[in-house]
Amino acid sequence: MGNRMPCRGITLISAVVAVAIFALISLAAYGALTAIIRDTNTLREQVVISSLADRYMEIARNLPYSQIGTLSGNPPGMLPDLPNAASTTVNGTTYDIYYDVTYVDDPADGLISSSTDYDPNPNDYKQVRLNIQNMQTGVVIPFVTTMVPKGLEGLANGGALAIKVFNAVGQPVPNASITIVNNSLSPHLNLLRTTDANGNWTEVGLPDSVNSYSITATKSGYSSDQTYAASSTNPNPTKPYATISNGQVTQISFSIDQVSSLQLNLVNATCQPINGVGVELRGQKLIGTPNVYKFDNTYTSKSNGAILLPALEWDTYTPAVVTPSYMIYGSSPIQQINVLPGTNEQSELVLGPTTANSLLVDVKDASTGNPIRGATVELMSTSPSYDTTLLTEGSTWTQADWSGGSGQQQFTVSNQYYQDDGNVDTQTLPTGLRLVQGPNGYVSSGSLESSTFDTGTGSTTYTTIAWTPTSQSASTSVAFQIATNNDNATWNYLGPDGTVSTYYTVPNTSIYAGASNNRYIRYKTYLSSLSTTTTPVLSSVNLNYVSGCAAPGQAMFAGLQAGNNYTLIVSMSGYTTQTITNLSINGYNTLEVDL
Secondary structure: OOOHHHHHHHHHHHHHHHHHHHHHHHHHHHHHHHHHHHHHHHHHHHHHHHHHHHHHHHHHHOOOHHHOOEOOOOOEOOEOOHHHOEEEEEOOEEEEEEEEEEEEOOHHHOEOOOOOOEOOOOOOEEEEEEEEEEOOOOOEEEEEEEEOOOOOOOOOOOEEEEEEEEOOOOOEOOOOEEEEEEOOOOOOEEEEEEOOOOOEEEEEEEOOEEEEEEEEEEOOOEOOEEOEOOOOOOOOEOOEOEEEOOOOEEEEEEEOOEOEEEEEEEEOOOOOEOOOOEEEEEOOOEEEOOOEEOOEEEEEOOOOOEEEEEEEOOEEEEEEEOOOOEEEEEEEOOOOEEEOOOOEEEEEEEEEEOOOOEEEEEEEOOOOOOEOOOOEEEEEEOOOOEEEEEEOOOEEEEEOOOOOEOOOOEOOOOOEOOEEOOOEEOOOOOOOEEEOEEOOEEOOEEEEEOOEEEOOOOOOEEEEEEEEOOOOOOOEEEEEEEEEEOOOOOOOOEOOOOOOOOOEOOOOEEOOHHHOOOOEEEEEEEEEEOOOOOOOOEOEEEEEEEOOOOOOOEEEEOOOOOEEEEEEEEEOOOOOOEEEEEEEEOOEEEEEEEO
């Protein structure tokens, strides 16, 4: 008795210490994860700002010197200022673009304010400040450059080319290779130069020539940037061949950074790779207006379902399946792929059979832009008649037709099943399950057992079961049990509490947790009626699961009928429910919903 009290004291202290250590470790892990997400979002924002700066600074540089000014400022000109800001939207974020332009009195030739070195012509050149404001955060990022007028000293018989090379976040790129080519001159001009520590190179004494200087910036392991000649495929290049004029400095900038690799993995609903599927991959960067993209290529998946791009420029890419028999049912990450400089990225596309009309819903957190898992997405319509609810959590196995009959062990043909007890009707239109009707009316009960569905991995979590219609006529009922295993042979049908005596009777019920971590699944449905004149009807069944081919934040409604009066309701605990009415469905549709 005397030895027991100290043992209890030591055990309690140990438990308290263990809990404290675990809490400290959990807080540290959460802080590290939060920092990684914050840093990634910051870098993506910098890439967008850099791309906008490159585009809008080139607009100023391509103006005649006399027009370099702002609409309501001094000097006057063609550029928008704060009262007349231009607006653009990138990845859902709106940016305001405006300029400040001022004359600069360079002390190199004296100052107008100096009594000893007076300059009677103080407007030596113009300083252009480009401002990019994120309208969501209010943060303004400035970029400054100078514009030099004609009359540059010592260049009466030639001009100068001032080149600046910077990376994805606006930092200078030293030791970049600059190629300057002009084939309109005789003899042809072909120069190779290297940028200094500040990413700059100035070439002096170039011959006068209009829109004929081809300039390319490259570096080993980096992407490239260049000027483009006007052509039939690119009549209005955003960065045209440069012009050199006697006595004038032509300024031009290029943006390059480390290349990255991207692997696209094409899989079906059971996570099996799909071979021979064509995918068009398009970036957002433009080399011409209105829609001439810098990167827009088509590739075909290999036997392992992969498409590998080993040297890809940083950009935001959108994949599109071009093989007619397939369409995208979901992706991870959501279809736009942000490729950052010097990274190795992977993206998974979950493909399924093409249907005439479909809707892919992406549900995101409005404040973070992250996908929301587990949101309830209901799509309904009275004409055409439709009402289906899915979850944005992983994938869905759907069966809505049993008219192909029994005898199918594996779920390969979508309208067949394993077996029934002879009391269910699978042939009556519209397609669905009903009780058999005999000479004395409907039988009282019947059951059907599905074929085996293969999720592709034993690391599968089964989440919910849903079916339509969601309610039945009075005196009738529809119920389910589920069986899972890893041997594709042992089928023990259980209800929501994990026993043989209970049934799933309410649509969108969570599946018994013990069913998870199994690769194969079957369902068994039970139809019953207390009246010989009434039968329950089962139109479709959806089993939601999460496996290696999950599409986070997405829900796919395939096989729809075209219509203009669909209603979409998206809800999630802790968020405001979003309802979208008069939704038009025609062809392949995608819709982003922010909660």
